Amino acid sequence: MGSRGSESGAAIALRGVHKRYSAPDGVIEALAPIDLEIAEGSFVALVGPSGCGKSTLLRIVAGLEPPSGGEVVVRDRARMAYVFQDAHLLPWRTLAGNVALPLELRGEPRSRIDAQVAEALAAVELSGFADSYPAALSGGMRMRASIARALVTKPRLLLMDEPFGALDEITRNRLDERLLALFGAQRFTVLFVTHGIFEATFLAERAIVMSRRPGRVVHDAPSALVGERTAELRGEAAFAREAHELARALERGSR
Amino acid sequence: MGSRGSESGAAIALRGVHKRYSAPDGVIEALAPIDLEIAEGSFVALVGPSGCGKSTLLRIVAGLEPPSGGEVVVRDRARMAYVFQDAHLLPWRTLAGNVALPLELRGEPRSRIDAQVAEALAAVELSGFADSYPAALSGGMRMRASIARALVTKPRLLLMDEPFGALDEITRNRLDERLLALFGAQRFTVLFVTHGIFEATFLAERAIVMSRRPGRVVHDAPSALVGERTAELRGEAAFAREAHELARALERGSR
């Protein structure tokens, strides 16, 4: 386990990774042994029933949780960003202060921070709230701030745990598109946990579906959709087919 | 403002209710004056862009937040349940303990509590986790526990703030159907904030769409869907039309 790149050039490689938690009554098998490679510069969606181990998998990739066994190889861990399932903002900092945090931690000079923060806040449509404290924001606004905090670092590897779950469809679609644009321009690697089948279909080049706990991979296929992903895509038949495919896989995994 | 029933027999009646928050730089107009009546035994969905004031409206109805002006009349406030946007479980209680809380507060005898708690946990598919502490659960599981805590009271008025936002589509659909079944049997009043257009379409007899902050009502129409709401409904053309209608209204409100 380490951050040296794998020989295959994959951004993330898991080999036999599994996870057990000890609970009051015995152990909880959260992840069954998983083998997974994620190519550099790919956009992968991770779908699965609630409690199946998606967050656990992400935390293991990020190095926040040691696996109970197996090997984890992650390239570019130094330039990784993570959007947690909850916003987890620092309550004593304003939104701008929260978004600036990763840059400060990286030692970026003050002068350059401000512009980047403003840009990231604009990307999640929170420009007017730079000086508000988290307590004075709606749930969706807090979540968006935490997305801005991840984007501001211009990561090479982006791990997102249901980032848009608390957002209305319109805002969500808009952010989906903005994320794709960013992805197109910078070609970082994205591992994206979502509950939205349409969202997964729209965003991902490859979708992975996990089974109920203990989580196994029950479906792993590249997207059949070709060409640019624009808003119009959502209306096309191929999109519907692809989404249907995914929904069936999820249904299988949820049984 | 009080809990006496309105003359019209509405479960909830708002007249000119608006809300201002004081912020560091001036005031934030969260809700523009709103007039609204919600009939007893109806299922109303509330949709709107992030930060538009949906949670604020729900809190005002619940009596958790005083409106800055206007009149609020709520019948059956004594038999009301509320699912917050975040799970807000008591970390020192097990899931079963958390779900039992409202019954304990109501003075229900211990003997009757246990069965009701088990039933509510089963309804949200958490039967195996009665003795787990919230910290050992996934985000979606915590949210489901908080739904169980609301359902266990057998409320006459149910306020739900994006209860299923953190759940995968399959689980969500299953819970949607279960909620509808409950609703069909007991005919309580539901005010349901959601980001899912399909969810709103599937569930609600009436959908209200709010505009961006300060929140106004931009769309308020009864559902054109008739007959029983079964899983098959989601495949029908009428359903798609209805959803499209709602999506357009939301788009209008988001501008």
Add this chain to the structure above:
Amino acid sequence: RRASAPSGKLRVQLDWVPEPEFGGLYEARASGAFAREGLEVELVGGGPSTPVVQLVASGGADLGVVAGEELVVARARGVDLVAIYATYQSSPQGIMVHASRGLRRLEELEGGSLALDTGAPFGAFVQAKFPLSKVTIVSTDGGVAKFLSDQRHAQQCFVTSEPVAAKQAGSDPQVFTAKSLGFDSYANVVVARGEALRGGGDRARAMVRALQAGWRGYLSSPARANAQMASLNRAMDAATFAQVAEAQRPLVESDDTRALGLGAMRAGRWKALIDQLVAVKIIGADAAPKPEACFVFAT
């Protein structure tokens, strides 16, 4: 690592706040007696918990004021302190009882409680010499409130202090002095490090002369020194200063002082004290200091 007086200046550590028991010191300073002897002296007030013995022994002060029994205990523990001047010729301590109990001797004390200064040799002496029946020994808090409110309470006292306060409050204190009980000790003893006295101890001799002059002056006219001390210790009023100054006179003057001069000491009396402390087991017989080593300048 330790605070010390600048060379030339002598620092005297008192074991209490400025009160009449230090009258001679302040008078010597005010009258210029120190200066006439070529001494520059700093008087440092203390509190009830000031560790004078340790301060002098470790060089934090050049001279200190302690009770005679404290000096003996210190020497028994291997601390080389030597007395140069005994201000009080006998201990000011005593046992105070209510006169209404009609006691002629302390042995008759029965029942009730007796407050003793915890761990102090005088208290140990009283306990050892007088096997008081059914008397509860408690620790004293230094005040007289319990004495006033409890007729069956007795307590250790300084004859110049507690009985005065009790009388002022309308009570009827009767005092058995330490001396009358057989506890024979010098008090208010000025001590110095033994090493400082080797090689003649000229400055110490000069100190003794200045102290005698100071005390002579204070005994004849305490007003000036009292005023000075009162300006430092403003919690004690002028009347009390005068009263105490008068009350302590018999302690300062004795047959010995009339014969040998103020502050005088005799080896025989130190021996008596040492024997008493050995007898009540505060010091071991093997560790008992020699009487002659306890003091210099019998004058």
Add this chain to the structure above:
Amino acid sequence: MSAKGSRLAGLLLPPAIGLLVLLAAFELVARLFFAREAYLLPPPSAIAKAAWQERALLASATLSTGRAAALGFVASGALGVLFAIVLASSRLLERALYPYAIALQTVPIVAIAPLLVVWLGVGPKSVVASAFIVSVFPVVTNTLAGIRAVDPALRDLFRLYGARRFAVLTKLELPHATPSVAVGLRVAAGLAVIGAIVGELVAGFAEHDPGLGIVVMTAYRQLRTDLLFAAVACSAALGIALFSIVSLGAWLWLRRWYSGAR
């Protein structure tokens, strides 16, 4: 080694090593800098020797003081939490009374010793009262802060379900405040010991069943510095014992759900 055994070792070894290191440093300092002034700071070896010689006295004194400190401590815990609950029940009451609770802490025990003695008599009761007075304030302050810090959303939840004041207290405020109460009790542990010692000096028995305060004072007056420090070590041990009980209790109680539990 079994998992349980190694866990226990992990729990007990560090403080044991810490103690050894502290003692070694202490011994070194004492021997190097206070060789000729053992009356100021005797080396631990000398202290240990004195402690062994006077073990009977120290044991009974520790027991006596320990009893009073423990009782005062328990009273502080119970009444401190109670008082905090009263203050927490209204912002007005808190503003009106809380500042004056601090007076308790700043009053030198000697100043109220006569009152104590008149009300409670010379002896254990007054000593317990002194331990209580000295140690109650941190319990009040920490409990109050813990209650005040309850998440407003959880308060909303209770309000929503029509919880009575008493239910809010027992099912929300007190459980949430337990970590804070534990912190207050940790501070109170040491204070109860020093409170008992000070109490003994102004209102305790000197003769039968003397406590550590009496031993400390006696050793101090008679310049038996080794015994003095032995007694001080006993009082520290008492404080550490109370502290450890609180810590253990808090850990057993909180570890299931509180991430800050140790």
Add this chain to the structure above:
Amino acid sequence: MSAKGSRLAGLLLPPAIGLLVLLAAFELVARLFFAREAYLLPPPSAIAKAAWQERALLASATLSTGRAAALGFVASGALGVLFAIVLASSRLLERALYPYAIALQTVPIVAIAPLLVVWLGVGPKSVVASAFIVSVFPVVTNTLAGIRAVDPALRDLFRLYGARRFAVLTKLELPHATPSVAVGLRVAAGLAVIGAIVGELVAGFAEHDPGLGIVVMTAYRQLRTDLLFAAVACSAALGIALFSIVSLGAWLWLRRWYSGAR
């Protein structure tokens, strides 16, 4: 009344009324039960009279003690937080040292008086040191608890972005612990005052002003109970002043984001 004026009144009125009620109760008790024993508990009116007569003495004594208490308090705040930071840096270090920090609190000042005055001299420095020793432990304990209670998810966040230890400390642990530090300082406020008073009994006073400890002691010995209680009131006022400064500071600093701020 302006909004600001009425808010100020709301802030100051309750404690003022609280004081009046307490004083009235005190007067009643004193007059009813201690009429013939004013030397035990004089009524506030008599105390006030004595305070007025001795106002010069009390003012200078309060100033003298206040200075030492404030310095000791500041030292406790600074060093206490520092020590807590060191302990928080490793579970091992905490286990090894934390229990022994409590020894500081249980040691009677008189036992270490010789060390204090030999090192620091008879005078203000020893008084400050005493105030520090008596008041530092609650700061350590509360700060440590505050740091330990940081949300593990936020720690994850910092770890993720490669935060150095120092950044975790200054940007996460200390901001999160501020409410706890404030609680520790509230407790330390009163302890610093009593620590200074006890220290004065050790250090006495040289040519500088006698502090409240000396006034308490002499007044007590001379049965001037009214002056004694006046001095006690002054010491309580000092404690309340320090306490209020902490509370005000905490409120100004925390009110923007901390729901438990008052």
